[in-house]
Amino acid sequence: MDKLLLVDGSNLLFQMFYGMPARIMDSNGKPVHGVMGFVGALLKIIRMVAPTHVAVLFDGECANERSALLDEYKANRPDYSQVEEGDNPFSQLDGIYMALDYLGIKHAETTCCETDDWIAAYALTRGAGQQENKEEIEIVISSFDSDFFQLINDKVSVLRYRGKNSYICTPDFVRNRFGIEPQQYADFKAMVGDVADNIKGAPKVGPKTAASLLRQYGSLDGILANANSISKPSVRASIVDNAERLRVNYRLIKLTDGSVLPFTMHQLRYSLPDGVTTRNVLQEIGLF
Numbered sequence: 001m002d003k004l005l006l007v008d009g010s011n012l013l014f015q016m017f018y019g020m021p022a023r024i025m026d027s028n029g030k031p032v033h034g035v036m037g038f039v040g041a042l043l044k045i046i047r048m049v050a051p052t053h054v055a056v057l058f059d060g061e062c063a064n065e066r067s068a069l070l071d072e073y074k075a076n077r078p079d080y081s082q083v084e085e086g087d088n089p090f091s092q093l094d095g096i097y098m099a100l101d102y103l104g105i106k107h108a109e110t111t112c113c114e115t116d117d118w119i120a121a122y123a124l125t126r127g128a129g130q131q132e133n134k135e136e137i138e139i140v141i142s143s144f145d146s147d148f149f150q151l152i153n154d155k156v157s158v159l160r161y162r163g164k165n166s167y168i169c170t171p172d173f174v175r176n177r178f179g180i181e182p183q184q185y186a187d188f189k190a191m192v193g194d195v196a197d198n199i200k201g202a203p204k205v206g207p208k209t210a211a212s213l214l215r216q217y218g219s220l221d222g223i224l225a226n227a228n229s230i231s232k233p234s235v236r237a238s239i240v241d242n243a244e245r246l247r248v249n250y251r252l253i254k255l256t257d258g259s260v261l262p263f264t265m266h267q268l269r270y271s272l273p274d275g276v277t278t279r280n281v282l283q284e285i286g287l288f
Contacts, residue, residue, distance in 0.1 A: 001138055004126060004268065005051035006119045007042065008143030009058040009107065012161070013096065015144065016041055017089040026287040034092035035287060039099045040278040045161055049140050053268040056100055057118050058093075060109035064117075066252050076198040098285040105270060108262040116147055118262060120255035123151040126265065137265075140168075147194075149174050150185035150255060179211035187220035190249035191239075199249055204238040213239075220250050 016037025024033040046054065085091045100107045110118060123139050141148050142159045149169065152158060158169040174182045191210040193201025205213075213230070217223045223230075224243050230236035239246070282288045 002052045003049065003138040003140065004053040004122065004265070005046065005049050006122055006139065006141045007045065007056040008115055008119065008141070008145060009056045010115060011143045011145055012041060013038055013089050013093070017092065031086055032092065032095055032282070032287050034089055035095035035099060036278060036282060038096050039281050041161055043272070043276060043278060044163070045142050045159065046272050048166065049159065051140065051270065053265060054105050054270040055263055055268050056105055056107040057115045058107065058109045059115045060111055062111050064113055066114070069248055069252055072198050095285065095287055099281050102281055102285050103276070106263050106268055113259050116145065116255055117259040119148065120151060121257045121259040121261055123156045124257035147253060147255065149182055152182040178207065180214050184214045184219065186250055186254040187214055189253050190220055190246050193249070194253070197252070199252055200245070201249065202238045202242040202246060204234045209235055220246060
């Protein structure tokens with residue numbers, strides 16, 4: 001069976017930029033630790049996953065429907081246009097793109113959506129055999145963004161890359177960690193909120209309570225429809241009082257297959273050349 005590796009490029013960039021020593025410089029004295037970390041991690045991820053197809057996808061500077069739904073959405077994140085180059089992860093994107101081009105790996109920036117939407121479109125169409133030759137393939141999403149947990153099924157998994165401590169998230173991972181099914185994760189997160197995206201959940205509804213409600217009522221819609229029957233008064237009041245917020249939260253978090261895909265599967269077919277190293281790549285693109 002074919003296997004598609006989808007790399008959340010912006011997520012990996014931030015992980016490597018802040019996880020590598022900042023003193024690594026190129027021949028011109030410019031910091032390249034983010035590029036070095038990104039390339040090294042990507043090569044290890046590819047060798048770990050052994051995909052037949054690869055895409056690396058990045059968030060572009062574009063408006064999206066989620067910001068229109070909620071002004072506070074991701075408003076807690078730094079404005080990197082005001083950050084000095086040496087402290088700005090995006091200052092090393094050009095080097096990363098050169099490395100990807102040298103490796104022959106397809107990559108793209110979003111123009112009207114978020115990377116999550118592109119990855120979801122691949123997972124929900126290809127992972128369910130809904131495109132091209134209708135044949136299902138295995139999909140591995142490399143990212144620390146927990147929103148992707150909602151996409152997990154028997155054909156779709158999430159890789160959390162931490163070098164030798166990397167691990168794969170499967171349906172059993174979601175069940176064991178949260179006490180819910182993967183397809184309930186957007187409902188779950190709508191209730192508990194998401195600090196990273198500045199989404200506030202319902203007060204008095206923590207992870208255990210949210211999971212218990214989902215096991216009882218099946219979905220957020222089911223919970224809202226039966227809110228007055230919730231036994232605990234404080235939880236019942238919180239759900240009732242915050243019903244509209246929870247509906248908006250769900251729309252912010254829920255991933256669908258509605259985005260236009262940037263590449264066909266044929267374009268994404270890939271085989272990593274033997275003997276490629278991080279240093280070799282950086283030398284070939286002129287950074288060392």
